Each structure stands twice: as structure tokens, then as C-alpha cells.
Amino acid sequence: MIIDVNLSEFKDSDSRYYLGVIRDVTEKREMEEKLHQAAMFDALTGLRTRLSLSLELDKVSHTELKNGFILTAMLDVDDFQTLNTVLGFKVCDELLKTIASKLRHIQNTYSHKAYRVSADRFVVLGFSTDKDEAFQDKEILLDELEQLTVDMYRAHAFTVSITCVGYVTTLSEQEDNTLTQQLELSLKSARSQGKKGQVARASQLDNNVGLQIASLKLDLASNIDENTLYIVLQPKVNKLNKISSFEALLRWQDTRYPKLNLGHYIAAAEETGAIIQVGYFVIEQTCAFLADLHPAYRKRIFINLSIRQLFDANFTSFLASICAKHNIDHQYLGFELTESMVADDIVLVSKQLQKICDLGFEIAIDDFGTGQSNLRYIHKLPISQLKIDKSFIDDITDTTVSAPLVDSVYQIAKAMNLTVVAEGVEKLEQVDYLRKLGVEEIQGFYFYKPMPVEQCKELILENSHYSRN
Structure with a gap:
């Protein structure tokens, strides 16, 4: 038996009294113990x-x-x-x-x-x-x-x-x-x-990286949070070192996933299928940027395209509607696909690209030289540009391997009436080599790093004839 004793003291002028109350709390304690056991x-x-x-x-x-x-x-x-x-x-x-x-x-x-x-x-x-x-x-x-x-x-x-x-x-x-x-x-x-x-x-x-990737996939499977996404623009320059076009690049920032980077995000979006909505977001933001510019200052902006987007049944209709919404001529949008994407199924990819080209959009092959395709297949695609991968540009002036390769790509591309773009250019020596070769457009940190859209807008509006000598 469990008892509870409560003792109280009382006083008067001459005496002191005590009142004791004794209670049997066995049942109460047993109930508390049962509740504790049930909880624990x-x-x-x-x-x-x-x-x-x-x-x-x-x-x-x-x-x-x-x-x-x-x-x-x-x-x-x-x-x-x-x-x-x-x-x-x-x-x-x-x-x-x-x-x-x-x-x-x-x-x-x-x-x-x-x-x-x-x-x-x-x-x-x-x-x-x-x-x-x-x-x-x-x-x-x-x-x-x-x-x-x-x-x-x-x-x-x-x-x-x-x-x-x-x-x-x-x-x-x-x-x-x-x-x-x-x-x-x-x-x-x-x-x-x-x-x-x-x-x-x-x-x-x-193990937080793996756990955060798993959590991110769950989030993307239900919806993308556009508040965590934004675009930056990197200019390309022509032979006169004037801005000729841009590439729109996605950026992602989410404090819930401090250990993850953009690469993790893109991979998760590809796996879950959310890359289609992410791609729509980039196109929407790009068109909104162009719409804010006077038509006289607009330049073509190229957007990276995933294989899922390319084969999305609603993609071409979305392109037409978003351009109409912002009153953007189709000539101001272009799309870049990596060489490895093209190599997967050259015939099927070519058919899908032709649908995009028929609407007036341009197509470029990105990271050329790193994938599995070759120029024998490239001529079957409705493209207008080849972008030589940065890995070949890095040592173009230091080795006997990259320079002949770049020279060959340029000569064959010109024979196919394609514009050649060199990406990842960071040094003056690289610029000089590419200019002597005749490369039409250069993209890289030597001229411009990717910049926020507002900064890019200021650059265009304040000095539309800007060039770096």
C-alpha cells in the first residue's frame, strides 16, 4: 500500500496543534504508473x-x-x-x-x-x-x-x-x-x-547530403518553389567585342538545404520530372526580361534545354503562348542541348528539334567535343550553332592536342554554315587565338561573368555600344 501524509500546523497564544491527513494513494500511483508505461x-x-x-x-x-x-x-x-x-x-x-x-x-x-x-x-x-x-x-x-x-x-x-x-x-x-x-x-x-x-x-x-537530396526529391515531386529560383544572364561577345547574345542560367537558393548545390537540384528535378516546370520557369523569366527592354535593345537569349523538356508534349505550345503573352518575337529565343543528349537518339531528337525550329527558334549544341556524337551526325540536326566546350579552351595555347581539334571543329562547322561559339574563355591569349581562327562569338569570364538580370538590363540600357578593347 502507498500512503500520502499531509501534516498541517496550527498555533494559538499558548499552544501548538498538528493536523495530519493520511490518504491511500495506491490506486492513483498505480494508474500513473500505467499511464507512464503506456506512454513510454x-x-x-x-x-x-x-x-x-x-x-x-x-x-x-x-x-x-x-x-x-x-x-x-x-x-x-x-x-x-x-x-x-x-x-x-x-x-x-x-x-x-x-x-x-x-x-x-x-x-x-x-x-x-x-x-x-x-x-x-x-x-x-x-x-x-x-x-x-x-x-x-x-x-x-x-x-x-x-x-x-x-x-x-x-x-x-x-x-x-x-x-x-x-x-x-x-x-x-x-x-x-x-x-x-x-x-x-x-x-x-x-x-x-x-x-x-x-x-x-x-x-x-x-549523411545529411543524402537525406537532404531525398527530402528535396519529395518536395519536387509535389511542387517546385519558384521563390527559391532565379536566373542570371551571361553575355556573349562578337568579333568587335560587343554583346551579341546571352545565355540564361538557372540559380537556386534554399536555406532548407544548406549542403546541396545547383547540381543536386537539377539532378533531383530531372529524376522527379520537375525539370519540365523548372524549364518553364526559366523561359517565363527570360521572356519577362526581354519584355522589359525596348525592342531596339533586345538580343537573343539562349536557354538550356533538358531531354524531358524536349519531349514534353506541351512544350511547343507553351513556347508559342509565352512569347505571345510577353509580345516577344521568336527570333529572340534560342535553346542549347548538350552533345550527349543529342547522341542518345539522333533521329528522334532531330524531329523534335525541327518542330522548335519551325516556330522560328534557334538551336545550339552545347559542350561540343565532350559527348558521343560527331560531325557526321551533327549535320542531320536543324542547328545554327556549335559551342566548343571549356575543357578544350582551357589549354588551347599550351598543348598540341586542343588547338588542332578546335581548328578542325571550326573549319567543318563553317563548311556546314554553323556559327562557332567558344565558352569558358578566361585569358587574353585564348581570346587572341580564337580571334585569329575566326570564331564568331566568345563567352567567358574574360569578358563577363553571369550577372543578375537588373545589372544586365543596366548594362544594355546605359551603354548599348559597350565594348572591351
């Missing part, structure tokens, strides 16, 4: 709950382990809702109990803690002050979990599979995300990479 331990499996995990991480953050290493793993039963429907709740409950039993064995053997954080999802957590020890423990833990996934797969006639992820991190790397949120993103990333039913092992201490 899962009723079905007996494992700790998600709340218990949060409290554990908070507690550790105030101990000497706060600067140590977290060994963590999450496992999830694949297609659990389907299993519930097919096998029934009773069978699936037994399945979860079996998993929990194996996790308790791991917990007792290696002094880790196991948690059930949702219906079919479990977390194993361990701590270490030594980095090497943490990584060794991670491999041991994942070996155990891998055996668990195999055992469960075989025990249930190959109808049950479990995906597991595990890595080592630190409390300081959690940033705004909780550990469980990061693990869940890692699970989704593993499955998207075809690792369903497997154990995915992170090889680096800092």
Missing part, C-alpha cells in the same frame, strides 16, 4: 515508444555524450498495409512481436535500445564517445539486422520483406530535423534506389 512502452511489443526515443535524445544532449556519436538504425516492414489486408491483423501482430523479440535480443546483447516508433517501423539507438568504435558497432548492428530481414523473409514464405537503413551521426548534425525524420527520409531514399527489402549502409559520418 508499446503495449503490443513491449519496446520503447517514439516519445521515449525523444526523451532519450534530449537527456543525452545534456550529458558528456552530447559531443559523441549516435549509432542509429531504422527498419520498416515493406507494404505493411497490404500485408494487413492479405494476412490479417492477427498474423501481422505476431509478425511485429517476432521482430520486437529479435530487437530485444540485440538490445540486451549490445546495450543498445530498441523502439517502436510507428505501426511497422522500429529504431535501434546506441551511443559512443569514440568515432571508430561507433562505426564498428554500426557494422555489427547492421549485420544483425540483415540476418533478421533474411530470417523474416524465409519464415513467412517469402511474402514479408524488411528495409533497413543505418548510419553514424552526431547530435550537432540534427539541425532542425529530428533523428526519426532523417531516418525516414533515408528509408525513402533507399527504396527509391531499388534497395527495398535490403539493408542500406551509409558510408559517411555526415
Whole structure:
């Protein structure tokens, strides 16, 4: 029995009195303990709950382990809702109990803690002050979990599979995300990479890049945030060093993904299909920029085109409508495709490009010399420009390899009536060589770096005859 004693003191002029109240609080304490147990331990499996995990991480953050290493793993039963429907709740409950039993064995053997954080999802957590020890423990833990996934797969006639992820991190790397949120993103990333039913092992201490990529893909799959996107423009100059055209370049800035760069964003957009909407955004912004200029000051702007955009059924109609919306003549827009894109299917690509050319837009082949195509195929494409890749320009004056290649490309391109553009030009010696060769347009830091649209507008309006001597 548990009793609660409350003692009160009373005084008068001559005496002192005490009043004691004794209560039996056994039932109350038992109820509180039951509520505590229900909150901290899962009723079905007996494992700790998600709340218990949060409290554990908070507690550790105030101990000497706060600067140590977290060994963590999450496992999830694949297609659990389907299993519930097919096998029934009773069978699936037994399945979860079996998993929990194996996790308790791991917990007792290696002094880790196991948690059930949702219906079919479990977390194993361990701590270490030594980095090497943490990584060794991670491999041991994942070996155990891998055996668990195999055992469960075989025990249930190959109808049950479990995906597991595990890595080592630190409390300081959690940033705004909780550990469980990061693990869940890692699970989704593993499955998207075809690792369903497997154990995915992170090889680096800092797994935030992979997790942020997974999170970014989820965002892009639903919608693109145009507030994180903007364009910059890089001028190209002609033989008189006057601005002849521009290239529009996408920029991305999102504070939610501090470890990712534009390359990560483009790759994620390509994979999710969001690149089509991103491409529409760039075209819209480019047309808006041109619309702000007096027609007398407008120059052609080239925009990078992805293969998904090229084969988008609505692409040509979008181009026509956006130009009409901003009252932009089609001659002021051009599109660049990389050589490797063209090489994939020269016949099909050529047909799609012809549709764009028929509307009055120009086409350029970008990064020429780095892909798999060659001039024998290029003549089949409805293009007007070849852009020689920066890698050949870098050492054009220093080696006997790049110079003859650039010379040959220029001569053949001229025979095909194509304009040659040299990109990535950064030195006066490169400019001199290209000018002597006869290259019509040069793009690179020697003349201009990519600049914000407002700065570009000022450059055009304030000095439309600007040249660098």
C-alpha cells in the first residue's frame, strides 16, 4: 500500500496543534504508473515508444555524450498495409512481436535500445564517445539486422520483406530535423534506389547530403518553389567585342538545404520530372526580361534545354503562348542541348528539334567535343550553332592536342554554315587565338561573368555600344 501524509500546523497564544491527513494513494500511483508505461512502452511489443526515443535524445544532449556519436538504425516492414489486408491483423501482430523479440535480443546483447516508433517501423539507438568504435558497432548492428530481414523473409514464405537503413551521426548534425525524420527520409531514399527489402549502409559520418537530396526529391515531386529560383544572364561577345547574345542560367537558393548545390537540384528535378516546370520557369523569366527592354535593345537569349523538356508534349505550345503573352518575337529565343543528349537518339531528337525550329527558334549544341556524337551526325540536326566546350579552351595555347581539334571543329562547322561559339574563355591569349581562327562569338569570364538580370538590363540600357578593347 502507498500512503500520502499531509501534516498541517496550527498555533494559538499558548499552544501548538498538528493536523495530519493520511490518504491511500495506491490506486492513483498505480494508474500513473500505467499511464507512464503506456506512454513510454508499446503495449503490443513491449519496446520503447517514439516519445521515449525523444526523451532519450534530449537527456543525452545534456550529458558528456552530447559531443559523441549516435549509432542509429531504422527498419520498416515493406507494404505493411497490404500485408494487413492479405494476412490479417492477427498474423501481422505476431509478425511485429517476432521482430520486437529479435530487437530485444540485440538490445540486451549490445546495450543498445530498441523502439517502436510507428505501426511497422522500429529504431535501434546506441551511443559512443569514440568515432571508430561507433562505426564498428554500426557494422555489427547492421549485420544483425540483415540476418533478421533474411530470417523474416524465409519464415513467412517469402511474402514479408524488411528495409533497413543505418548510419553514424552526431547530435550537432540534427539541425532542425529530428533523428526519426532523417531516418525516414533515408528509408525513402533507399527504396527509391531499388534497395527495398535490403539493408542500406551509409558510408559517411555526415549523411545529411543524402537525406537532404531525398527530402528535396519529395518536395519536387509535389511542387517546385519558384521563390527559391532565379536566373542570371551571361553575355556573349562578337568579333568587335560587343554583346551579341546571352545565355540564361538557372540559380537556386534554399536555406532548407544548406549542403546541396545547383547540381543536386537539377539532378533531383530531372529524376522527379520537375525539370519540365523548372524549364518553364526559366523561359517565363527570360521572356519577362526581354519584355522589359525596348525592342531596339533586345538580343537573343539562349536557354538550356533538358531531354524531358524536349519531349514534353506541351512544350511547343507553351513556347508559342509565352512569347505571345510577353509580345516577344521568336527570333529572340534560342535553346542549347548538350552533345550527349543529342547522341542518345539522333533521329528522334532531330524531329523534335525541327518542330522548335519551325516556330522560328534557334538551336545550339552545347559542350561540343565532350559527348558521343560527331560531325557526321551533327549535320542531320536543324542547328545554327556549335559551342566548343571549356575543357578544350582551357589549354588551347599550351598543348598540341586542343588547338588542332578546335581548328578542325571550326573549319567543318563553317563548311556546314554553323556559327562557332567558344565558352569558358578566361585569358587574353585564348581570346587572341580564337580571334585569329575566326570564331564568331566568345563567352567567358574574360569578358563577363553571369550577372543578375537588373545589372544586365543596366548594362544594355546605359551603354548599348559597350565594348572591351
